[in-house]
Amino acid sequence: MKGWMGRILRVDLNTGVIKTEALDPELAHKYVGGRGLAAKILYDELQVDCDPLGPDNMLIFANGPLTLSGALCSGRYMVVTRSPLTGTICSSNAGGYFPVAFKAAGYDLIIFTGRAEKPCYVNIEDDLVTLRDATDLWGLDTRQTTALLAEKSHRDAKISCIGPAGENLVRYAAIMNDVDRAAARSGVGAVMGSKNLKAVVIHGTKGVTVDNPEEIMRATIMANYIKKTDLGQAFGEIGTPLFVDVMNANNIMPTKNFQYGFFEDGDIINGAEIIDRTLVRGKSCYGCPMNCGRNTRLPEDSRYEGHGDGPEYETCFSLGSNILIGDLDALTKMNYICNEMGMDTIDAGITLGTIMELCDRGLLSEKEIGFPLSWGDADGSIKLLEMIARAEGFGSEAGQGGQYLARKYGAPEVFMGSKGQGFAGYHPRGMVGQGLLYATSPEGGNHTTGNTVQQEINGIPEPMDPLSANGKAKLVIKRQDDTAFVECCGVCVFPYMLMEEGASILAEFYQAVTGISCTEQEARHLGERVFNLERLFNCRLGYNRADDTLPPRLTEDKHTEGIGEGNTVPLEEMLGEYYQLRGWDANGCPSKDKLAVLGLSP
């Protein structure tokens, strides 16, 4: 098998038994790798009604056939499990250098099962895999953990770990790798914490065999090309915080818990401000020429101290506009806290927004939280984030997530998310396709299972009315299936999902690496299979149309002043067409015929 390492590592934390097994080539060809292969294993092996935070849940680290291959931006891995935040299958992914070390150690997947008796970490040096005691690391933040493990490990070892949030089972805890990269969404860090698994340390020395090295060399040419495109130049200079300006101008930057689409202080938490005030340097993941990462340091005149990575656009929204914090230093400090504690900045911000609105409505009091917390309160937010990660006082409740809080305090409509996961930073009232995408994502309000910004907002490849339902079901399906294929391959979505010709380039790379003939349409078909398998997983758990929802703030309340004023998300209209085009029944479950076409029949 070219592209794949051909091996799966299984670590049973109940017994400490570690074994390696061969990857079935047929399975690899059918489900590709990463998100797809891991979903297949989870579907086949996971006890249907397992507790996401119990020992029966499986935690799967998965790279893809293109990871480490030399293909453009091929430094990503996926973490696949049953989410403690949504209850559904989830795939959280991260870039950096840990993913390539993982593959270089000779494994396509690492499957963790069970629960260790005491805190441990896994040390992998190619074929030598050991479970080690992590009692001394328990309680340390991700930066401290990484530093201590780096001292004990091979100098080229790469590390992923959880922080206190994962240990304390915060339902939106992240797994951090390479210090500041995050498999952030869906609470994968809590699953790792529930297994008493503090870290995974990997040193790998192997390479990937590719079918057509000359074709892979095109990646180098592509790299130079991408650097000259609008996308490459903007990302290199400004990174994802560029989108603060884009979203704000388009009236789709979610503000005050999605009450508005425009943030007055957007100008002072944007990419330009980061460059002028906090940026140390841009950072790249493996194999990427774009440098979109932001390594930053709070300046001497700041009220806060710290250094690290971020904020990315999503954090500018979630911990900025969403809770009315127009203070770059405070926002950056909160980002550092989330990284160090190992917590998803998006759901942290969504949870804070939920709390602030509950307080605003008089449904949650200062007495319950322990201190007053209102919109724009940076110091109160910082204090609460630390309490959440440490499960202290009200922080323990807030660690259950926004949906839990909104339901408990009598206003479920206040939670801005779907299937329990908070929305990312694109206001669906101003781009309704994104609303359909959130509602139908296997893991709820997640932007990493697809994104319609390129078509709805940028009008690429051709203009599209972002406020109309017309054509959105078809668009969302295409974006979801293409994204699934990207996340099977173990590459970054940015070049392949944002460049106009990205999907066809990825299919070419897949063919060059694996030697398997693949057109853009065939790649989309592979992604469709994986997306449907995830849907089957959720249907088996009882999820259906009743869960493909958006809060009434998006479907009933009219969009506020600016572009798209007065608009709502016509979800029901889009959903019917979406199911029909997907080949799903009226209840949102894949039909027998569809499963047969996709090779997923029981």
Add this chain to the structure above:
Amino acid sequence: MIRVTIKLAGPLRHHHRKGYTPRGEAVELPDGVTVGELLKVFAIKEAHPQLITINRQKATPETVLTEGDVICVIPRALGG
């Protein structure tokens, strides 16, 4: 003469002149000036912007500016 504020987002910020703040740059222009003519002042090609807004509503290069307008120019860079 009219006085307007222009904000050039993302990579376009390099087209700003002295006196620029994060909140934008104040510009004095003759009456009747259009958005297109304003872009020329800042050496921005009309084909480049993805979106131009005036007071948070979509505008075109032909739109005539009026006193107090806030113009925002967003470059054509792919979102995500």
